[in-house]
Amino acid sequence: MNDRVVPEPQRRRRRPTKQGVVLSAELIVDTALRLIGQHGAEALTVRRLGAALGADPSAVYRYFHSTDDLLLAIADELIGRAQHGWQPTGDWRADLRAIGLRIHAAYQAHPQAALLAAHRTTGRTHETAAVEAMLGILRTAGFPDLEAVRIYHAFVDQSLGFAALDAAALALPAPAATADLEVWQASYARLDAATHPHIAATAGLLTTDMRRSGYPYALDLLLDAAAARLRAAGSGRDRDR
Amino acid sequence: MNDRVVPEPQRRRRRPTKQGVVLSAELIVDTALRLIGQHGAEALTVRRLGAALGADPSAVYRYFHSTDDLLLAIADELIGRAQHGWQPTGDWRADLRAIGLRIHAAYQAHPQAALLAAHRTTGRTHETAAVEAMLGILRTAGFPDLEAVRIYHAFVDQSLGFAALDAAALALPAPAATADLEVWQASYARLDAATHPHIAATAGLLTTDMRRSGYPYALDLLLDAAAARLRAAGSGRDRDR
DNA sequence: TTCTCTACGTCAGCGGTGTTGACATAGCCT
DNA sequence: AGGCTATGTCAACACCGCTGACGTAGAGAA
Numbered sequence: 001m002n003d004r005v006v007p008e009p010q011r012r013r014r015r016p017t018k019q020g021v022v023l024s025a026e027l028i029v030d031t032a033l034r035l036i037g038q039h040g041a042e043a044l045t046v047r048r049l050g051a052a053l054g055a056d057p058s059a060v061y062r063y064f065h066s067t068d069d070l071l072l073a074i075a076d077e078l079i080g081r082a083q084h085g086w087q088p089t090g091d092w093r094a095d096l097r098a099i100g101l102r103i104h105a106a107y108q109a110h111p112q113a114a115l116l117a118a119h120r121t122t123g124r125t126h127e128t129a130a131v132e133a134m135l136g137i138l139r140t141a142g143f144p145d146l147e148a149v150r151i152y153h154a155f156v157d158q159s160l161g162f163a164a165l166d167a168a169a170l171a172l173p174a175p176a177a178t179a180d181l182e183v184w185q186a187s188y189a190r191l192d193a194a195t196h197p198h199i200a201a202t203a204g205l206l207t208t209d210m211r212r213s214g215y216p217y218a219l220d221l222l223l224d225a226a227a228a229r230l231r232a233a234g235s236g237r238d239r240d241r
Numbered sequence: 242m243n244d245r246v247v248p249e250p251q252r253r254r255r256r257p258t259k260q261g262v263v264l265s266a267e268l269i270v271d272t273a274l275r276l277i278g279q280h281g282a283e284a285l286t287v288r289r290l291g292a293a294l295g296a297d298p299s300a301v302y303r304y305f306h307s308t309d310d311l312l313l314a315i316a317d318e319l320i321g322r323a324q325h326g327w328q329p330t331g332d333w334r335a336d337l338r339a340i341g342l343r344i345h346a347a348y349q350a351h352p353q354a355a356l357l358a359a360h361r362t363t364g365r366t367h368e369t370a371a372v373e374a375m376l377g378i379l380r381t382a383g384f385p386d387l388e389a390v391r392i393y394h395a396f397v398d399q400s401l402g403f404a405a406l407d408a409a410a411l412a413l414p415a416p417a418a419t420a421d422l423e424v425w426q427a428s429y430a431r432l433d434a435a436t437h438p439h440i441a442a443t444a445g446l447l448t449t450d451m452r453r454s455g456y457p458y459a460l461d462l463l464l465d466a467a468a469a470r471l472r473a474a475g476s477g478r479d480r481d482r
Numbered sequence: 483t484t485c486t487c488t489a490c491g492t493c494a495g496c497g498g499t500g501t502t503g504a505c506a507t508a509g510c511c512t
Numbered sequence: 513a514g515g516c517t518a519t520g521t522c523a524a525c526a527c528c529g530c531t532g533a534c535g536t537a538g539a540g541a542a
Contacts, residue, residue, distance in 0.1 A: 123428030161402025168360035187364035
């Protein structure tokens with residue numbers, strides 16, 4: 001870990017680079033996201049980032065301890081964008097569903113970045129705000145603390161897991177992506193009913209269903225199960241609120 | 242893509258390396274898996290693999306076009322291992338649960354191979370066999386075809402999504418991995434109850450629960466919901482089987 | 483207005499990476 | 513016995529993340 005990073009409050013940030021750009025942590029994160037979006041995940045190297053910024057590559061290390069540090073900042077930015085503009089309605093199930101779909105959508109918008117960021121825990125402001133919101137929805141709905149935490153955990157990892165999975169499909173190089181999709185018609189739809197009766201019987205349904213994300217359906221299943229547990233907990237000790 | 246790879250049938254594979262090892266694609270895959278298991282995620286580099294094999298690093302390129310090619314070969318091996326030795330019991334819920342946990346476990350055993358493999362559709366024998374088994378379980382249990390396909394889709398993608406997510410955590414370089422875990426104590430456990438009441442109220446539960454995978458709980462939620470839908474479908478047109 | 487101090491952009495370089503062209507040779511085939 | 517070629521080895525390339533050293537812009541103090 002290097003110590004060239006000056007904490008935000010002491011920054012005077014006055015000095016433009018040779019090419020006249022005034023750097024900031026924010027600008028670097030935005031540029032990194034743009035770089036990833038335009039040229040793929042492998043385009044995010046310190047040297048290329050420096051070039052895109054119009055600065056010496058090592059200048060990045062004045063703002064982030066390492067590339068991993070930068071990645072965490074990117075991850076938090078993505079979470080922030082998912083939350084942006086969201087308002088709770090008071091209906092726990094609708095609220096949770098909306099958050100899940102928002103997370104999924106935000107990551108799909110930056111597939112290559114999502115691949116790198118989906119599995120990190122940042123502990124930064126946007127992330128903690130999101131966690132607080134989700135826990136709040138569950139606890140306010142009446143879930144006991146232990147169950148609220150477990151459902152939160154399952155819910156958020158399900159969202160991120162599907163987000164990463166679907167992002168990976170989007171981030172695949174074009175030929176590989178189409179190849180993966182065609183497998184369902186080229187291979188599964190032609191399997192012999194004698195050896196693969198169940199696939200043969202549902203081939204048509206399979207090829208259409210596998211084309212889109214399984215997340216919305218999986219999300220509804222999870223919310224179904226959560227609602228059932230809430231009902232069970234509520235009827236257990238009948239008086240609540 | 243290089244073309245130094247000789248297709249398997251033409252191989253004469255006679256020449257031992259300087260250190261007396263006779264190479265083969267199989268040996269390389271096994272050694273790579275062992276390397277990952279013993280020395281962590283970041284140990285899988287071509288140079289280190291060469292050293293572990295007792296051969297020049299570039300010898301690997303006589304068997305695989307690239308490291309990605311090698312990782313796909315490893316992935317194919319993993320799918321087989323997940324299924325290996327599994328026997329259906331006839332209880333659809335127990336069977337599906339077992340398959341889910343097996344997939345998850347197989348990927349956890351070799352995290353960074355899992356990372357690259359989880360989102361590919363291969364259409365190869367191991368994969369089609371697994372799909373056939375899962376669909377068979379659902380259809381035999383009495384799910385209508387459309388629902389069987391949808392639940393299969395949600396189930397398999399949830400398994401792979403969690404597998405990829407948890408694998409990514411394991412595949413992280415050691416410092417980043419510990420940092421991610423410590424965030425829950427260093428950051429979340431210290432948030433002010435005034436600004437983050439729900440996190441503060443559940444901090445203890447959070448830090449312990451987030452240490453392990455959320456997959457088993459999420460899996461049970463999904464199976465709960467599926468069982469409920471099966472009941473609903475069954476009572477709809479009462480006579481089945 | 484001038485001086486000082488330091489934040490921070492730049493440069494050169496280290497030890498790593500995947501990959502490839504050229505070369506030497508082991509050992510199967512005739 | 514001899515040739516052919518599969519395959520192991522070597523050296524080198526281009527790139528990577530990262531760091532120590534250095535110069536200087538420009539804000540703050542006087």
